[in-house]
Amino acid sequence: MTVTATVEPLVKARNVHKAFGDVEVLKGIDMDVAPGEVVVILGPSGSGKSTFLRCINHLESIDQGSIMVDGEQIGYELRKERLVKLGGYAIARQRRKIGMVFQQFNLYPHMTALQNVIEAPIGVHGESRQAATDNAMKLLDRVGLASKVHNYPRQLSGGQQQRVAIARALAIRPKLMLFDEPTSALDPELVGEVLSTMRDLADQGLTMIVVTHEIGFAREAADRVVFMDGGNIVEQGPPEQVIGNPQHARTRAFLSRFI
Template sequence: MSDQPLLQARGVRKSFGKTEVLKGIDLEVRQGQVVSLIGASGSGKTTFLRCVNLLEEHDGGEILLDGDPVGYRMEGGRRRRLSEARVSAQRARIGMVFQQFNLFPHLTAEENVMLGLTKVLGKGRAEAREIASGWLARVGLAERRAHYPYQLSGGQQQRVAMARAVAMEPRLLLFDEVTSALDPELVAEVLGVMQDLAASGQTMLVVSHEMLFVREVSHHVVFMDQGRVAQEGTPAEVFENPASERLRSFLGRFHGLLGGRAE
């Protein structure tokens, strides 16, 4: 694992109208790390992910990927929006898996994975098909590659979405509550794929309420509260030594994870 941060956020702010959702987020993710964001709904976790991936434009502060400012550059003391070509190139280095699967219903699983490889990376269809087939096998869907989304379970659709994201070879992979839309019995299969990706060294920034997964897989855990980083550290530091009543209360919902402190 490199000591040089792959992702750096410095004082990131974001408002929707008069509501300030992110109030100066400082965060680092190093290559090969799994960093998990936890916290109550509305604490700013998903908004921060969307700012990293340029789906939302942050209002202040700076986000850097491999030292390269994301979305903006400073010029004469002012932020200037990068060209759309630069923004598209940056987006291609960051993969994201959403709560909803966002698969194209008229394309097979394999074709869904191939699409970005051909349209964004410019690969030929034969090479894209080979890559897509390999990743679908990696997520346990080799025999489902010719199936359409309606022929797949929710867990299988989410695994196709994960294969689609990782097939692009992103520098950073973002996960936004990817199990929240799944039936409970399908959650384990998706978390299993995420665990395999983490073990392979994929750099991941994860928003999740699956606390056992967060504790077991993460290198670093960030607790967000009301748009700020309220506490961060190793899983042991965050789960076993919550420094605030807010964090204790949040973790108290997940019995057994605090070694008896949640009672």
């Protein structure tokens, strides 16, 4: 997509800090993501990529700064010029806007693919079983699993399980999708089918932030590549710039392992 300055960001992160004990993992992250934009975050292990993703969904609380998604302060609200932590119900409501796919598939082993996808829309968001089922069938078809709707996770390959996880995340009709190393737990021959599904989502205009080491995906699908190291954004820009002609020595050193 082409991102213009007049577009109001769907995600607006400002001066985001996060520490675990004495270890400062995020050191003041600023990032805007426009509606329909695909942002791929690259960086070495321990650079803060996954932590930042988890902060966007308030799976981790931030120590300083702010994260806005679709105009709402995630995890907090402003009361009398003070930020006050939200309760569990309010945070759950905010998370309806945000789908997340993790490294591990985390499917319910006692449920079929279809049952896994309809669980949250019915149990958490109050959809009727018929409406949730109709939508789930469309989503499973969309990720290429129309013939596997009644299969249990143990009957699916790792790539198929991850595609069910993607359908499950899409079932809440999110405005934003977060992917945290979605192919890292897969055998190499299964990576392609998951990346293909993600490319299709990108082509359909879904706003996505993807943490990955898949340089080919970043080059082909990203509107913008962000390189993080040591809790900071080192450089960012179009894939052809950051991957094809990185300006920072740390970025060049990291990419030399893959290219």
